[in-house]
Amino acid sequence: MSNQEKLLTMTGISKSFGKAVKALDNVQFELNAGEIHALLGENGAGKSTLIKVLTGVEERDKGEITLDGKTIHPRSTDEAQKVGISTVYQEVNLCPNLSVAENIYIGRAPKTKFGGMDWKKMNADASKLLSGFGLNLNVQANLDNYSVAIQQMIAIARASDIKAKVLILDEPTSSLSQAEVNKLFEVMKKLKAEGMGIIFVTHFLDQVYEVTDRITVLRNGAYVGTYNTSDLPRMELVSKMIGKDYAALNKSVLDSKAEKKGSDKGEPFVKLDNVSHQGTINNIDMDIHKGEVLGLSGLLGSGRSETARVIFGLDSVSEGELKIKGEKVNFKHPIDAIRKDIAFCPEDRKTDGIIGDLSIRDNIVLALQTKKGLFKKISKKEAQILADKYIEQLEIKTPNADQLIKNLSGGNQQKVILARWLATNPELLMLDEPTRGIDVGTKAEIQKIVIDLASEGMAVLFISSELDEEIRCCQKIIVLRDMQQAGEVSDEEISQSAVMEIMAGGDNA
Amino acid sequence: MKNKLSKWSQNQAFWPIVIFLLIILINSIMTGGDFLKITMVDGHFYGRIIDIFRNGGKLMILAAGMTMVLATGGTDISVGSVMAISGAIACSIIEGNLLPSLNGSVPAAIVLAICAGIICGLWNGFLVSKIQIQPIVATMILLVAGRGIAQLITNGKIITINSDAYYFINGGYILGLPFPLYIVIFLVGTLLLFVHRTAFGLFLESIGCNPKASKFAGIKVSGYLLAIYTISGAFAAVAGLIESAGIKGADCNNAGLNIEMDAILAVAIGGTNLMGGRFNILSSVVGALIVQSITTTVYALGVPAAYIRVLKALLIIVICLSQSDRFKQALAKAFASRKRREAAV
Numbered sequence: 001m002s003n004q005e006k007l008l009t010m011t012g013i014s015k016s017f018g019k020a021v022k023a024l025d026n027v028q029f030e031l032n033a034g035e036i037h038a039l040l041g042e043n044g045a046g047k048s049t050l051i052k053v054l055t056g057v058e059e060r061d062k063g064e065i066t067l068d069g070k071t072i073h074p075r076s077t078d079e080a081q082k083v084g085i086s087t088v089y090q091e092v093n094l095c096p097n098l099s100v101a102e103n104i105y106i107g108r109a110p111k112t113k114f115g116g117m118d119w120k121k122m123n124a125d126a127s128k129l130l131s132g133f134g135l136n137l138n139v140q141a142n143l144d145n146y147s148v149a150i151q152q153m154i155a156i157a158r159a160s161d162i163k164a165k166v167l168i169l170d171e172p173t174s175s176l177s178q179a180e181v182n183k184l185f186e187v188m189k190k191l192k193a194e195g196m197g198i199i200f201v202t203h204f205l206d207q208v209y210e211v212t213d214r215i216t217v218l219r220n221g222a223y224v225g226t227y228n229t230s231d232l233p234r235m236e237l238v239s240k241m242i243g244k245d246y247a248a249l250n251k252s253v254l255d256s257k258a259e260k261k262g263s264d265k266g267e268p269f270v271k272l273d274n275v276s277h278q279g280t281i282n283n284i285d286m287d288i289h290k291g292e293v294l295g296l297s298g299l300l301g302s303g304r305s306e307t308a309r310v311i312f313g314l315d316s317v318s319e320g321e322l323k324i325k326g327e328k329v330n331f332k333h334p335i336d337a338i339r340k341d342i343a344f345c346p347e348d349r350k351t352d353g354i355i356g357d358l359s360i361r362d363n364i365v366l367a368l369q370t371k372k373g374l375f376k377k378i379s380k381k382e383a384q385i386l387a388d389k390y391i392e393q394l395e396i397k398t399p400n401a402d403q404l405i406k407n408l409s410g411g412n413q414q415k416v417i418l419a420r421w422l423a424t425n426p427e428l429l430m431l432d433e434p435t436r437g438i439d440v441g442t443k444a445e446i447q448k449i450v451i452d453l454a455s456e457g458m459a460v461l462f463i464s465s466e467l468d469e470e471i472r473c474c475q476k477i478i479v480l481r482d483m484q485q486a487g488e489v490s491d492e493e494i495s496q497s498a499v500m501e502i503m504a505g506g507d508n509a
Numbered sequence: 510m511k512n513k514l515s516k517w518s519q520n521q522a523f524w525p526i527v528i529f530l531l532i533i534l535i536n537s538i539m540t541g542g543d544f545l546k547i548t549m550v551d552g553h554f555y556g557r558i559i560d561i562f563r564n565g566g567k568l569m570i571l572a573a574g575m576t577m578v579l580a581t582g583g584t585d586i587s588v589g590s591v592m593a594i595s596g597a598i599a600c601s602i603i604e605g606n607l608l609p610s611l612n613g614s615v616p617a618a619i620v621l622a623i624c625a626g627i628i629c630g631l632w633n634g635f636l637v638s639k640i641q642i643q644p645i646v647a648t649m650i651l652l653v654a655g656r657g658i659a660q661l662i663t664n665g666k667i668i669t670i671n672s673d674a675y676y677f678i679n680g681g682y683i684l685g686l687p688f689p690l691y692i693v694i695f696l697v698g699t700l701l702l703f704v705h706r707t708a709f710g711l712f713l714e715s716i717g718c719n720p721k722a723s724k725f726a727g728i729k730v731s732g733y734l735l736a737i738y739t740i741s742g743a744f745a746a747v748a749g750l751i752e753s754a755g756i757k758g759a760d761c762n763n764a765g766l767n768i769e770m771d772a773i774l775a776v777a778i779g780g781t782n783l784m785g786g787r788f789n790i791l792s793s794v795v796g797a798l799i800v801q802s803i804t805t806t807v808y809a810l811g812v813p814a815a816y817i818r819v820l821k822a823l824l825i826i827v828i829c830l831s832q833s834d835r836f837k838q839a840l841a842k843a844f845a846s847r848k849r850r851e852a853a854v
Contacts, residue, residue, distance in 0.1 A: 314725075335727040344725065352725050357718040357786040362711060369708045370727035377708045420726065 007033040007197040008166055013063035015049055017407060023049040027063075027223045029216055031166065031197040036188060038208045038229070039201045041218035042241055042439035044397055044409030047201050050218070051170055055087050056080040067165065086164035088155045088172050096144035101126035103143050104158045133157050134183045149176045156184065160191055167191065168199045171437070173207060185211050203439055205234060219243050220397075242441030249444045253472060256451040265289060267326055269428055269459045270311060270342075274320035280306035282484045283320065288428060293450060293460045295474030297467065297499055302480040304463045305347055308430045311461075312344040313337040338371050343421035347432040347463075349410065353417045356406035360398060361387040363405045363416050368423045390419035395445065411442035418446070422453075429453065430461040435469060447473050467496055479503055521780045522792040528778075528828055529795055532802045533558070536809060544809060553682045557809060563679075565801030566689030567592075567748040571768065572775035572797040573697050573790050574744035577737050579776050580717045582785025583637060583644030585738060588745040588772060590655025591629045592765030595622040595746035596753030597659040600668045603675055607662060615674040623746045629655070630742020637738060638731035648738075652769070659761035669758035678754035689751050696744065697794055704790065713737070717785030775800050778828055799828065 008031040015024040024046045031037050041047050052058040054065065056074030065072050067083055074080035077087065094103045101123045102109075110118040110125065126139040133153055143151060152172055159167055169188075173181050188198055188211060200212055208215065208229065215232060217224040217240045224240050238246040268287035275284045281303040288294050296304045309315045311322065313331025321328050324340050331337050334344070346352035355363055365383045372378065378386075387401035394415040398408060405416055414434060421429060431450065435443040450473055454460050464470050470477055476490035479502040487502040489495075517523055536544040536557070547556035571588050578585045601607035602618035611617045629651055636647035681688035704710040712733060715723045720730050745765075753759050773783070779796030781788040803824050807817045830836045 333727075333729060334725060335729060338727040346725055351719070352722050355715045355718045355722055355726075357782075358714060362714070366711070366715060366723075366726045366728075369711060372708075374707050374709060374712070377706060 005033050007031050007035075008065070008067050010050070010054065010065050011063060013050065013053060013065075014061045015053055015058060016061060023221050024053070024060075025221045027218060027221070029223075030226070031199060033165070033197050034192050034195045035214065036192055036198045036200055036212045038212040038215045039199055039218070040208065040215055040237070040241055041224075042409075042441050043411035043437075044220070045218040045241070045439075046221040047218055048170065049221075051087065051168055051199070051201065054080070055085055055168065081162060081164070084163070084165035085168065086159040086162045086166070087168040087170065088152070088159045089170050094143055094151060094155055094158075097142060099140050100130075100137055100143055100146070100154055101139040103154060104129065104139075104161065108162075129157050129161055130154070133187055149180055152176060153180060153184070156187070160187065160196075164196065166197045166199065168201070170201045171203065173202060173204060181207065203437065205237065205440070208237075209234070217241055238440055241439065244441065246441070246444075249441065253444050253448045253451065256448050256455070257472065259455070269325060271323040271326070272307075272311070272320070273323065275307075275310060275317055275322055276319040277306065277310050277315045278318045280315060280483060281310065281480075284310075284480075284485055286478055286485070288459045288461055290427065290459045291454055291457050292476065293454045293462050293474045295470040295477035296461060296463045296480065297470055297477050298480035298486070298503060300465070302503075303483040304480055305432050306483070307480070308344060308432055308461060308463060311337065311428075311430065312342060335370055338367060338424060341425070341427040342430070343367070343424055343426035343428065344430040345414075345417050345421060345432060345434055347436070349413055349417065349436075354405045354413050357404060359402050360391070360396070360405050360408070360416055361401040364390055364401075364419045364423055367420045371424050386423055387419075390416075390422065394419055394449065411438040414438060414446070415442070418449070426458065428459040428461065430463070432463045433465065434462075435464065435466070443469070467499055470499070471496060521787075521789040522795055524831070525779050525792050525795040525799060528831065529799050529802065532799065532806060536802075536806050540809060549685070552685055554685045557805060559687065561798060561802050561805050562690050563687040564805070565798050566687075566693050567751050567765075568768065568771055568775060568797040568801055569693045569794045570696055570744050570748045570751075571772040572779070572793040573700055574741035575769075575772040576776050576779070576781055576788050576790050576793040577700075577713060578644070578741050579773070579781060579783050580713050580785055580788035581734060581737055582717045582720070583734070583738075584773065584783075585633060585648045585741045585745075586645060586769045586773075587629065587633060587648040587651035587655055588741065588748070589765035589768045590652050590659070591626050591742055591745035592749030592752055592768065593656050593659040593759075593761050594629065594662070595626050595749030596759040596764050597662040597668070597761055598622045598625050599675070599750055600670050600753055600759035601662050603670045603672050604668055606664075606668075613672070615672060618675070619678075619750060622750055623743055626742045626744075626746020626749070627739055628742070629745070630739035631735065633742060634735035634738030638734035656761055659759070659764075663759055663761055665761075667758060667760045671757075675754050676757060679751050680754070692747065692751065693794075696747065697790065700740075701790055710788075714787055717788070771800050772797070774825065778825075 010027070010029040013024050013027045016022045027046065027050060029039070029050065039047050039050065049058060053060045056076045056079050059075065067085070072083050074083065074085070080087070095106070098106065104126045105122050110121045112118045123139050130137055130139065135150065135153055137146065137150070143154065146154070156169065156172060172184065176184065192198060202208060212229050214226060215229050215237065216226045217237070219241065235246055242249070268289050270288040272284050272286050276282050284303070284307055296307060298304050306315065310317060313334050313336050317330065323329065329336070329340065355366065361383050364387045365378050368386070369378055384401060390396065391398060391401060396412050396415045396419070398412065405413055408416065418434070435446055438446070447469065450460055450462060462470060462473055471494055474494070476488060477494060477499055478488045479486045479499055481503060489498045489502070533544065544557045547554050547559060575585060575588070598607065599618040599622040602611055602621060603613045603615060605613050633648050633651060636642045636650070637644050677688060679689060683691060712723070712728050715726070715728060716730050716733055724730050749765060752764050775796035776793045777783060777796070778799050779789060779792035781793060803821055807820050812820055
């Protein structure tokens with residue numbers, strides 16, 4: 001922090017979408033050279049919109065942006081890049097069908113004497129750049145040969161290589177492993193020492209405290225404040241982000257769990273009897289009782305989501321038996337499972353969950369409508385009542401039910417999908433990563449909803465890669481490893497170390 | 510009152526209707542009111558407007574079916590060829606070349622022609638939903654093969670038939686109004702009732718926006734796709750009957766030639782997103798009337814035949830621009846800055 005000169009200032013920024021949605025209202029932000037500055041807030045707080053305004057994706061309605069003392073008004077990402085603002089978005093936006101090196105140097109490829117592409121130099125430069133990030137890749141291979149995490153690193157490498165003054169990292173770590181995150185932080189610190197200003201948008205508070213100098217908090221499109229990271233205790237930060245007392249909210253989750261009655265130990269609602277699906281799960285044996293939150297844990301690809309897919313009729317049972325209330329079933333399509341009162345919030349909200357161009361109301365009634373069938377149409381009036389009920393009950397932030405779901409933030413989209421399934425009045429609710437990419441406040445709300453639903457007698461299958469979340473919510477956790485059941489822990493035995501030991505392959509199995 | 514008007518203008522069909530009325534108005538002025546004249550001869554109404562509704566019948570029917578196909582994110586470019594097949598079957602049966610045992614029965618010819626359309630639609634739907642071929646390629650198969658099949662049915666000849674009952678499909682009148690109009694009202698009405706009284710519309714929009722998420726929500730996506738292409742095929746067959754009744758025969762080479770493009774255009778003018786999602790059948794039907802009235806206009810204005818296609822294209826550009834929000838915004842901006850400049854001077 002030797003360099004304290006102001007690099008970027010944004011003042012009085014406002015931006016509305018349509019008449020109803022005010023995404024930013026008189027927001028300010030400032031960034032020094034050689035600083036890593038966290039931009040925090042809940043989903044829908046306006047972080048992404050602020051970034052989009054800065055990078056020219058969206059045009060601001062009002063406000064001033066100055067970079068190095070000069071007013072700028074970028075109209076496209078290209079223009080923003082030319083004045084020195086480079087961005088890495090949450091979703092990788094590179095070209096999967098081009099090579100790694102081409103992706104890094106697209107639009108600014110080194111030329112030979114004759115004006116052709118200097119492939120040799122380009123590939124060599126790309127290898128060198130990536131090795132600085134600890135990546136040794138075949139830079140001539142197509143980008144889509146690599147995992148999303150690697151692609152993300154390549155995007156960051158590309159952004160850092162463009163001689164930028166300001167580097168914006170919009171949730172770059174959500175798909176990275178811990179080792180990769182550490183690598184990224186090294187690079188960020190190096191760039192910071194070179195005098196670059198970095199804006200870091202993330203949901204991971206640990207990372208905020210690990211790497212940033214200052215924090216700016218937004219809430220509901222308004223500016224809350226800017227603080228030195230070292231001066232702001234974590235609880236206070238979270239309370240500022242959610243505008244509520246976080247400690248109280250957190251306690252209410254734990255209270256709900258403590259109050260929760262034990263589950264019904266009679267006949268299980270779902271019984272998996274040695275169930276396999278070719279290539280995804282092998283011999284899974286488990287019961288889900290009503291009134292129970294059953295956690296399903298394991299590494300990516302261990303068969304967590306795949307188990308839910310089989311129960312929901314997306315994948316067939318190739319061996320073994322699936323029983324609902326003691327009756328053997330053979331689901332061919334999700335509708336068969338829905339008719340047996342099973343609900344499933346899939347992991348990938350964007351591609352499997354939301355119907356982006358439809359209203360919140362249509363998104364909420366959809367599953368209930370399919371359950372009722374084509375000819376028993378839910379009238380607009382009934383749908384409106386249903387939508388209003390869940391908007392209120394789940395505190396979905398929207399002016400009304402007519403808004404398109406794609407205009408909502410991730411957390412609110414997730415609540416709408418949850419509402420879609422609650423509307424069908426399910427007996428078994430399966431949630432696959434229901435809180436991924438969602439801010440802490442909404443996360444705690446969803447966890448509380450899940451526990452309360454189980455208290456009211458619903459069976460819940462809870463899949464999450466965040467162990468502490470599973471531990472908070474579940475009474476029993478089944479751990480999967482390599483598509484097989486590796487072990488289970490329940491009630492008092494549940495602890496982080498117990499679960500991790502099974503995951504890693506201890507002797508418990 | 511003002512509220513009601515602004516509510517109306519929110520409707521997807523509002524601007525297409527305005528454009529249609531505008532075309533009629535321009536025509537009336539250019540022709541000194543002749544365009545609007547409706548005369549009554551032998552208890553039948555005649556006039557340019559009536560012509561638009563009669564001749565636009567085929568296109569309105571095709572546009573209604575096409576709207577749903579496009580709403581699912583697909584397309585059906587085989588409708589023109591299906592029209593040719595339908596006309597060929599009906600005329601061959603009536604003439605007695607095909608299935609002579611039917612003794613040239615007109616009702617049987619109509620039913621079998623529509624069945625052929627349904628089979629064509631099922632074929633398209635099967636390719637799209639089960640084999641998962643891209644819709645434009647899947648329906649291109651029938652676009653190409655369809656006319657060949659039609660020619661096999663007619664042995665490559667142009668068939669002319671002599672059947673007043675069959676002519677009635679295009680040329681008949683009921684209560685003074687041309688018969689094709691009643692076909693349109695019946696088909697589009699039934700379809701609208703089905704879309705609005707059941708959850709069909711919601712499911713279609715859902716499939717068009719996100720087929721994968723629709724499956725997760727319990728919609729049998731491939732079943733609906735099959736149904737949609739089948740309806741489109743059946744509608745095309747009916748349009749084919751109207752066309753062949755109009756020319757009093759079957760001309761496999763020219764029946765419904767290029768009409769699939771007009772149908773897609775009608776849907777686009779109606780404001781339905783061609784990438785799938787939200788749709789409005791009524792709006793597309795008005796779009797079909799606009800496309801038809803453009804054709805009628807260029808004839809009414811006495812434009813030389815060589816210019817007709819270019820003029821049509823120009824009119825389409827104007828209409829599409831008038832539908833584009835971005836263009837409207839840019840226009841508003843340009844006006845505003847000009848006013849500012851004038852004020853500064």
